[in-house]
Structure formats: C-alpha cells, structure tokens
Amino acid sequence: MGIMDKARIYSPWLYHLHCGGCNGCDIETLAALAPRFDVERFGVQLVPSPRHADILLTTGCVPKQFIPMVKRIYEQVPAPKVVVAVGSCACGGSLFYDDAPENYAILGHPDLLIPVDVYVPGCAPKPEAIINGVVQGILKLAEKRSKK
Amino acid sequence: MVDLIFTVISLIVIVPLALFLGVIYSYLLRKLSARFQWRVGPMLRMYGDLKPLLGTTRLLQPLYDILKLYGKETIVPDVSRRRLFVYSPFLSLFFAVAAIFFIPFPGMPLLSGVPYSLIIASYLLIASILFTILGPVASGSPWAAIGARREVELFLVSELGFVLSLFAVAIARQSLVIWEISSGGQSLYLALLTVTAGALMFVAMLGKLHIKPFDMPEAEAEIVAGPYTEYSGKLLGTYYLTKVFLLYGLVALFISLFLPPIATDVLWLPLYIVAAVVLVFLLTSVQVLNPRYRIRNAINWYLKVAIPLGVLNFIIALAIWLVV
Ligand code: SF4
Numbered sequence: 001m002g003i004m005d006k007a008r009i010y011s012p013w014l015y016h017l018h019c020g021g022c023n024g025c026d027i028e029t030l031a032a033l034a035p036r037f038d039v040e041r042f043g044v045q046l047v048p049s050p051r052h053a054d055i056l057l058t059t060g061c062v063p064k065q066f067i068p069m070v071k072r073i074y075e076q077v078p079a080p081k082v083v084v085a086v087g088s089c090a091c092g093g094s095l096f097y098d099d100a101p102e103n104y105a106i107l108g109h110p111d112l113l114i115p116v117d118v119y120v121p122g123c124a125p126k127p128e129a130i131i132n133g134v135v136q137g138i139l140k141l142a143e144k145r146s147k148k
Numbered sequence: 149m150v151d152l153i154f155t156v157i158s159l160i161v162i163v164p165l166a167l168f169l170g171v172i173y174s175y176l177l178r179k180l181s182a183r184f185q186w187r188v189g190p191m192l193r194m195y196g197d198l199k200p201l202l203g204t205t206r207l208l209q210p211l212y213d214i215l216k217l218y219g220k221e222t223i224v225p226d227v228s229r230r231r232l233f234v235y236s237p238f239l240s241l242f243f244a245v246a247a248i249f250f251i252p253f254p255g256m257p258l259l260s261g262v263p264y265s266l267i268i269a270s271y272l273l274i275a276s277i278l279f280t281i282l283g284p285v286a287s288g289s290p291w292a293a294i295g296a297r298r299e300v301e302l303f304l305v306s307e308l309g310f311v312l313s314l315f316a317v318a319i320a321r322q323s324l325v326i327w328e329i330s331s332g333g334q335s336l337y338l339a340l341l342t343v344t345a346g347a348l349m350f351v352a353m354l355g356k357l358h359i360k361p362f363d364m365p366e367a368e369a370e371i372v373a374g375p376y377t378e379y380s381g382k383l384l385g386t387y388y389l390t391k392v393f394l395l396y397g398l399v400a401l402f403i404s405l406f407l408p409p410i411a412t413d414v415l416w417l418p419l420y421i422v423a424a425v426v427l428v429f430l431l432t433s434v435q436v437l438n439p440r441y442r443i444r445n446a447i448n449w450y451l452k453v454a455i456p457l458g459v460l461n462f463i464i465a466l467a468i469w470l471v472v
Contacts, residue, residue: 003215004215004216004218004219006203006212007212007213007215007216007219008216008219009201009202010202010203010206010209010212010216011209011212011213011216013213034187035185035186035187038182038187038188038189040178040182040187040188040189040190041188041189041190041191041206042191042198042202042206043190043206043209043212043213045213047373048368048372048373048377049372049373049376049377049378051223051373051377051378051379051380051384052373052376052379052380052384054216054220076223078220078221078222078223078380078381079220079221080220080221
C-alpha cells in the first residue's frame with residue numbers, strides 16, 4: 001500500500017448533507033463526532049465545504065425541492081468520493097415513503113439521484129452504526145483511485 | 149567558502165525540518181484543543197487491534213491530510229479567474245518557505261544574518277498571507293469573497309500590531325538583523341519589552357493564524373469555509389502546507405526575537421522545543437477558551453488594546469535606546 005493510499009485511509013473528511021428527514025439522524029451523526037465517540041481519533045473531520053470532502057454523509061428522504069441541490073453537491077465533491085446514506089429514510093424512504101410512494105413532495109431516497117456506496121439502516125442509527133458505516137466508506141474509498 | 153557550503157546545506161535541511169516541526173505544532177494544536185474539549189483527538193498510539201488498518205500513530209495527521217489532498221481531483225470553477233486562482237496557493241507557499249529561510253533555528257543561522265533580514269522576513273510573511281487573500285477573491289464565490297474581505301480587514305489591524313512589536317524590538321536592540329537580535333543578551337529592561345512586545349506579537353499571531361477569537365475569515369457556521377470554499381485537491385493541499393509553514397515560521401520568529409539567545413546555538417535546542425510547545429499550548433488555550441468575534445469587535449479590540457500596547461512598546465523601546 002503506497003503512502004497516498006494510506007493517507008486516503010488515514011484522513012477521511014466528511015461533508016454532512018441533510019436532505020429532508022426529521023433531524024434524528026443528524027443528531028446521531030453529530031453525536032458520533034462529539035466527545036463520547038469522537039471520530040477525530042481516526043482522523044475523521046467534519047468539513048464545511050463539499051469541495052474539501054471525501055465522504056458525503058446524507059440523511060433524510062430527499063424532498064423533491066432538494067433534487068438540484070443534492071445533485072450539485074454530489075458533483076462538487078472531488079473524486080475519489082463515497083456516499084454514505086445514514087438512516088432508514090436515506091436507505092429507502094422509511095415512513096415518509098413506504099406507504100405512499102406517490103407522495104407529491106418526497107422523492108424517496110438519495111439512491112434515486114446519486115450512487116450510494118454504503119447504507120446504514122436504523123431510525124435513527126446509533127453512533128456506533130454510523131461510525132461503522134463511515135469505516136466501510138473509508139475501505140471503499142481506499143479502493144477507488146483518483147481519476148484526473 | 150565553508151560558511152557558504154554550510155549555509156546552503158542548512159537551507160536545504162531547514163525545509164523538511166520546518167515541515168516536520170510545523171506538522172507537529174499543528175498536531176499539538178488539534179490534539180490539545182481536543183483534550184480541552186474532553187475528546188481524545190488524533191490518537192498518539194492507535195488501539196492494538198486497529199493498528200494494521202489505521203497505522204500505529206497519528207502524530208503526522210496534518211501531513212496525512214495534506215498528502216490525501218494531493219491525491220484528489222482538483223476542481224477549478226468556471227467562473228474563477230483561472231490563472232490567479234491556480235497560482236495563488238503556490239505563490240503563497242513560496243513566500244512562506246522563503247520567509248523561514250530568514251528565521252534562525254538553533255545551530256543554523258540560515259540567512260538571518262543578512263542586512264535587514266527582519267524587514268525581509270516580515271515582508272515575505274505578509275506576501276504569503278496576501279496570496280491567501282488574492283486566490284479566494286479570484287475564485288468568484290460569494291463565500292470566498294466575504295471570507296477574503298474579512299481576512300483583509302483582520303490583516304490590516306493585526307499587521308499593525310505585528311509591525312509595531314517587531315520594530316519596538318528592533319529599536320531597543322538597535323538592529324534590523326534577526327541574527328543580531330536573537331544572539332543579543334538579556335537585561336531587565338529588555339525583559340520588560342519582551343513581555344509587552346511579546347504579548348502584542350502573540351495577539352498578532354492569533355490574527356495571522358486564524359485562531360479562535362479571530363477566526364472569522366474561516367467562520368464555518370456562517371460562510372462555509374471562507375476563503376477556501378472553492379479550493380479542492382492539490383490547491384487546497386498547498387494552502388494547508390502554507391499554513392503549516394506559517395505556523396512554524398511565526399513560532400520560530402517569536403522565539404528568535406523575544407527569547408534570545410534560544411534560537412542561536414544548537415545546545416539550546418531542548419529549550420527551543422520547550423518554548424515552541426509552550427507557545428503552541430498558549431495559542432491552543434486561547435483558541436478553546438474564546439468564542440468567535442464579529443469582525444467589527446475584532447477591529448475595535450485591536451484598535452483599543454493592541455495598538456495602544458504597541459505605542460507603549462515604542463515608548464519603552466525608545467527609553468531603552470536613549471537611556472540604557
Ligand atoms: S431515519 Fe428516522 S431518525 Fe433518521 S431522518 Fe428518517 S425518520 Fe428521522
């Protein structure tokens with residue numbers, strides 16, 4: 001493993017993309033970054049701009065108004081990148097979508113727009129599960145080569 | 149001739165050394181602020197069963213961040229002024245590296261003995277920061293523009309404090325050569341100046357390094373990533389590298405100007421390291437104990453506290469020059 005691949009595993013930067021959802025997942029995601037779980041131990045950092053990110057962490061069921069923003073934010077993340085979908089909403093729509101697929105306002109889940117690499121189910125998933133999802137994301141990231 | 153060869157060798161050696169020390173200082177900044185916040189921060193010794201995957205230590209975490217950024221795609225926005233956008237990070241890095249050539253390290257005078265090295269070093273540091281403003285302005289992003297504007301305002305006031313403290317020392321020691329200042333002796337009056345001018349320089353360093361009360365150019369909660377919003381990949385990595393060199397450079401400048409003769413002889417090296425760590429510790433404690441100022445408060449604060457302190461420094465320095 002070259003030093004570049006190592007560096008890629010050692011310093012994954014997260015961009016937290018909240019699209020719809022009830023904020024439960026977001027609270028759990030922040031709990032994963034807070035003192036009790038502190039993912040900075042492993043070099044994970046929350047970055048403010050998608051241009052700096054390696055891992056796009058999406059939560060929520062993507063209301064239709066969010067579609068252009070989600071696409072645009074995904075495109076703004078430089079390659080190599082992975083998308084981690086956190087929560088049942090982001091995995092398949094959850095309660096906002098299951099019973100009423102024809103919901104006029106909800107698209108369903110980010111997988112319909114952008115390629116999701118890792119799914120973390122749970123409503124809301126525990127911080128441990130989110131960290132596990134991020135780790136799976138890091139492993140996928142290590143496999144991807146940056147393309148010019 | 150021997151001198152020349154020694155200087156050339158030390159100029160080559162100082163770049164990786166400064167990078168290493170800068171990375172360690174940045175690591176300390178991150179680790180200490182994590183500890184202050186009851187977190188663990190980047191691990192010094194990784195858990196046994198994770199070692200094969202995650203490495204044994206994260207002491208070089210800032211370096212890994214930079215390396216990773218160099219391995220990523222670099223996006224140049226369409227609306228940017230391409231040339232300025234792309235070259236600014238490299239020019240900024242160039243000036244930061246050039247500045248550290250003029251700041252002595254224990255056992256290596258480098259170029260600090262050339263005439264007017266104090267002025268050259270301070271200009272190079274200013275130039276480096278100037279290009280962290282110009283690049284973002286060229287990126288065409290409103291967030292970067294707001295960040296850059298805040299940076300300019302902060303820069304103007306913090307620079308004043310920086311220059312006042314530099315020249316107070318220069319007047320008191322009657323020299324514009326860093327090497328002469330840093331190899332000078334100590335006296336009671338000079339120690340007094342060290343305290344006042346050192347405090348002013350410390351405050352100016354906070355502004356230059358964007359440490360907490362003065363981090364509004366990068367205010368994450370308000371303006372995305374401030375000046376760096378549009379930067380990605382190699383260009384962002386270059387800015388991070390510049391920051392590492394700037395951190396090293398400012399700490400080294402502080403020690404060589406205010407704590408002579410620590411930065412002269414190689415025997416002082418342990419004390420130099422202790423002084424640097426203490427300085428980084430102080431920077432971190434200011435960072436974690438303060439909320440972010442609004443830009444107007446920051447300017448007012450500098451004008452009300454830092455500038456009068458600078459004038460006081462000048463009076464002390466003049467008194468030392470005339471009386472002692
Ligand atoms: S998965 Fe559950 S907790 Fe998460 S956003 Fe959806 S409804 Fe809220």
